[in-house]
Amino acid sequence: MAEAAIELIGINKSFGPVHANRDINLEVARGTIHGIVGENGAGKSTLMSILYGFYQADSGEIKVNGKPASIKTSNDAIAAGIGMVHQHFMLVDNFTVLENVILGAESNALLNSSIAKARSELVRLEREYGLQVNPDALIEELPVGLQQRVEILKALYRGAEILILDEPTGVLTPAEADHLFRILKQLKEQGKTVVLITHKLREIMAITDTVSVMRQGTMVATRETAKTTVEELAELMVGRRVLLRVDKGEAKPGAVKLSVKNLVVRDSRGVTMVDDVSFEVRAGEIVGIAGVAGNGQSELLEAISGIRNAVSGSAMLDGKPIDLTGAADPGELRERGLAHVPEDRHHVGLVLAFEENENSILGYHDDPRYLKGPLLNIDAIVADAKDKIEKYDIRPSNPRLKTANFSGGNQQKIVLAREIEQDPGVLIVGQPTRGVDVGAIEFIHKRLIAMRDAGKAVLLVSVELDEIRSLSDRILVMFAGRIVGERGPEAGEGELGLLMAGVEQKEAAE
Amino acid sequence: MDFFNVAVQTLDSTIRLSVPLLLACLAGLYSERSGIFDIGLEGKMLAGAFASAAAASVFHSAWIGLGMGILISVALALVHGFASITHRGNQIVSGVAINFVAAGSTIILGQAWFQQGGRTPALAPGERFEAIVFPGADAIRDVPIIGPIYSELISGHSLLVYIAFLAVPFTWWVLFRTRFGLRLRAVGENPAAVDTAGISVEWLRYRAVICTGILTGIAGAYLAMVQNAGFVKDMTAGKGFIALAALIFAKWKPVNAMFACLLFGFLDAIAIRLQGSPLPVIGKVPVQFMQALPYVLTVVLLAGFIGKAIPPRAGGVPYVKER
Numbered sequence: 104m105a106e107a108a109i110e111l112i113g114i115n116k117s118f119g120p121v122h123a124n125r126d127i128n129l130e131v132a133r134g135t136i137h138g139i140v141g142e143n144g145a146g147k148s149t150l151m152s153i154l155y156g157f158y159q160a161d162s163g164e165i166k167v168n169g170k171p172a173s174i175k176t177s178n179d180a181i182a183a184g185i186g187m188v189h190q191h192f193m194l195v196d197n198f199t200v201l202e203n204v205i206l207g208a209e210s211n212a213l214l215n216s217s218i219a220k221a222r223s224e225l226v227r228l229e230r231e232y233g234l235q236v237n238p239d240a241l242i243e244e245l246p247v248g249l250q251q252r253v254e255i256l257k258a259l260y261r262g263a264e265i266l267i268l269d270e271p272t273g274v275l276t277p278a279e280a281d282h283l284f285r286i287l288k289q290l291k292e293q294g295k296t297v298v299l300i301t302h303k304l305r306e307i308m309a310i311t312d313t314v315s316v317m318r319q320g321t322m323v324a325t326r327e328t329a330k331t332t333v334e335e336l337a338e339l340m341v342g343r344r345v346l347l348r349v350d351k352g353e354a355k356p357g358a359v360k361l362s363v364k365n366l367v368v369r370d371s372r373g374v375t376m377v378d379d380v381s382f383e384v385r386a387g388e389i390v391g392i393a394g395v396a397g398n399g400q401s402e403l404l405e406a407i408s409g410i411r412n413a414v415s416g417s418a419m420l421d422g423k424p425i426d427l428t429g430a431a432d433p434g435e436l437r438e439r440g441l442a443h444v445p446e447d448r449h450h451v452g453l454v455l456a457f458e459e460n461e462n463s464i465l466g467y468h469d470d471p472r473y474l475k476g477p478l479l480n481i482d483a484i485v486a487d488a489k490d491k492i493e494k495y496d497i498r499p500s501n502p503r504l505k506t507a508n509f510s511g512g513n514q515q516k517i518v519l520a521r522e523i524e525q526d527p528g529v530l531i532v533g534q535p536t537r538g539v540d541v542g543a544i545e546f547i548h549k550r551l552i553a554m555r556d557a558g559k560a561v562l563l564v565s566v567e568l569d570e571i572r573s574l575s576d577r578i579l580v581m582f583a584g585r586i587v588g589e590r591g592p593e594a595g596e597g598e599l600g601l602l603m604a605g606v607e608q609k610e611a612a613e
Numbered sequence: 614m615d616f617f618n619v620a621v622q623t624l625d626s627t628i629r630l631s632v633p634l635l636l637a638c639l640a641g642l643y644s645e646r647s648g649i650f651d652i653g654l655e656g657k658m659l660a661g662a663f664a665s666a667a668a669a670s671v672f673h674s675a676w677i678g679l680g681m682g683i684l685i686s687v688a689l690a691l692v693h694g695f696a697s698i699t700h701r702g703n704q705i706v707s708g709v710a711i712n713f714v715a716a717g718s719t720i721i722l723g724q725a726w727f728q729q730g731g732r733t734p735a736l737a738p739g740e741r742f743e744a745i746v747f748p749g750a751d752a753i754r755d756v757p758i759i760g761p762i763y764s765e766l767i768s769g770h771s772l773l774v775y776i777a778f779l780a781v782p783f784t785w786w787v788l789f790r791t792r793f794g795l796r797l798r799a800v801g802e803n804p805a806a807v808d809t810a811g812i813s814v815e816w817l818r819y820r821a822v823i824c825t826g827i828l829t830g831i832a833g834a835y836l837a838m839v840q841n842a843g844f845v846k847d848m849t850a851g852k853g854f855i856a857l858a859a860l861i862f863a864k865w866k867p868v869n870a871m872f873a874c875l876l877f878g879f880l881d882a883i884a885i886r887l888q889g890s891p892l893p894v895i896g897k898v899p900v901q902f903m904q905a906l907p908y909v910l911t912v913v914l915l916a917g918f919i920g921k922a923i924p925p926r927a928g929g930v931p932y933v934k935e936r
Contacts, residue, residue: 157808177811187809193803193805195798195806196802196803206799206806206810206812208810213790214790
């Protein structure tokens with residue numbers, strides 16, 4: 104039995120009335136990879152922030168390598184040999200890799216010697232762990248996979264023996280994620296301890312030695328990964344049985360509802376983000392657009408929903424032309440039966456400072472159902488919101504509550520309820536389950552399938568390949584603004600992954 | 614030869630006029646690079662000017678004047694820091710408040726202490742920073758070209774002028790060659806990165822605003838003890854805001870800041886020289902137009918000629934520790 108690298112005993116932490124961590128006990132053996140899974144808001148990140156000295160526990164004890172450790176600041180954690188790779192990278196974008204690595208770990212008041220030391224140290228780390236990165240590159244010019252590598256290097260440069268990674272694969276392509284896992288395995292072989300926080304169960308199964316499950320602030324179970332299953336973990340996370348596979352019948356595609364031809368969209372800097380894209384979506388089918396974030400999907404969605412003007416191209420909705428290059432605005436498109444669930448619910452989909460009922464009619468607020476003369480009919484709106492809350496199991500079930508106080512999954516349900524309940528002919532959905540917990544994902548997926556089965560056309564854009572594969576009847580892959588391939592739902596992850604990375608099929612075969 | 618003399622004189626006054634701008638601009642640079650917007654440069658300069666003139670005339674010492682100017686200015690900078698760093702208040706509101714406090718209190722205190730309508734007593738020669746004459750300046754004054762350049766432009770300024778121009782390479786060195794500078798730049802871009810690296814965001818930003826206070830204090834002292842012989846109400850006359858404009862124009866870089874301030878100083882010098890004298894082609898131009906010229910050009914330059922100026926990314930946003 105290996106000695107424990109980290110021991111947490113009876114950790115409690117409250118934020119106001121919210122008990123984020125309740126009597127948490129956790130033991131992580133040295134030289135292992137330990138996974139922590141749980142839904143959003145289960146308290147995983149809080150627990151790790153306590154370990155990293157970002158927050159302090161209200162009560163409880165932390166032991167590092169068997170010795171009690173008092174971790175009050177990040178400095179204490181670093182000194183105890185704990186390093187953390189945050190979900191949102193803690194990097195200065197316009198600094199070089201070297202500058203980021205030495206920040207806070209400079210050897211003296213002048214920079215020259217620190218930089219020289221870091222440069223030789225980076226060479227050593229590169230040799231030992233295969234963490235290759237150009238030390239003089241600016242962070243903002245590096246792809247996210249490399250930025251993450253810089254975060255790992257930062258921790259190792261500070262002498263971390265215990266590495267915590269918070270949702271590390273959220274921003275990575277499948278290939279980048281594989282590379283990360285190879286690095287983690289290498290770290291483990293060198294005797295480092297890795298704690299991996301994630302909600303992706305497949306990753307847990309693939310790489311961890313042991314896994315702990317958190318639910319609503321408590322630690323509900325710890326298992327050896329080899330002796331558990333995805334189904335068991337999902338059940339432990341949610342507290343009830345969860346259907347991981349989406350059940351759906353054959354698609355019965357009907358008439359073309361939405362067609363797009365030769366669409367070109369530029370972003371605000373004038374860079375062409377969508378380059379000559381054409382496709383169509385029929386009634387009764389879900390078309391999924393797969394791709395790594397930033398390959399033009401966002402701009403495509405914005406153009407089709409009328410938020411951003413396209414440069415050129417044409418489109419038809421229900422057989423009638425819509426002018427995406429200028430005249431079409433979101434209000435008009437909504438009236439014509441095209442509903443849009445935006446990717447970014449915080450900035451585009453919702454006004455977080457509004458009450459739930461206000462958000463549940465936003466964009467349809469001119470509908471006579473919600474009006475009393477020129478004024479809003481608050482009673483009707485609240486009653487309508489109550490209706491949706493019931494139908495979509497939105498919690499807490501209070502339509503007068505500020506939207507910011509709902510969890511991510513419930514916020515997403517508010518947006519979905521608003522758009523779906525208008526009974527649109529075409530539904531455009533961006534990242535429907537980003538930051539949404541397992542229970543809500545299941546619900547949202549069922550809703551989308553129900554839309555399809557009701558004969559609606561659904562266009563789904565997601566960076567979650569699993570989601571695309573389980574929901575779509577046809578899969579289009581976007582890379583660098585173009586659609587580089589169309590596949591059926593049976594296409595393998597490897598095949599789609601290569602397309603997403605821009606590797607031509609011919610090259611891949613060689 | 615006449616043209617040459619006019620040019621040297623204009624450049625000489627360019628230097629004199631750009632010094633308060635340059636000091637204020639570098640002051641703003643420290644603060645804004647750390648992520649604290651400071652619209653209160655004007656107020657701190659004004660308070661520094663009043664404090665230095667008052668102290669110099671009471672204690673009959675330029676050095677005590679300078680020290681008092683810096684002290685008061687740093688005190689106001691700390692007020693700004695307390696509001697915007699510790700209490701995470703709105704940095705613009707706090708800065709505006711400091712400007713009003715400085716504008717009002719300097720007049721009230723000046724009237725209460727000296728009874729000269731808000732002025733401080735005129736400073737005697739020993740109570741001001743005198744011009745420093747470099748060795749040989751007088752000897753070669755009459756040598757053509759080199760003589761006037763050396764004795765007028767390079768030699769013959771007050772100590773504070775040299776401090777201001779030496780502050781440029783010094784600031785560059787601090788910013789880009791020291792640990793403090795690295796952290797300062799980092800905290801203005803991404804304070805969370807600094808925090809997770811185990812460095813105190815608050816202490817770092819406080820140190821930055823203290824630097825700002827020191828420099829605005831020197832700028833105020835220059836106005837009251839070098840450019841003038843005493844404090845006059847509202848004597849900063851918007852220089853703090855021009856310095857902010859210069860800071861944006863310079864894209865928050867020290868050497869650029871020097872050139873930007875020299876440009877604004879040059880426009881000022883031209884405006885003064887051309888007052889009342891007819892221009893070729895256009896003829897005589899009203900004085901007010903010439904006085905407005907630097908400000909008009911400020912707007913024009915900022916609106917169209919500098920390209921995209923990207924401020925420090927965390928600027929103006931109080932740091933709240935959360936995830």
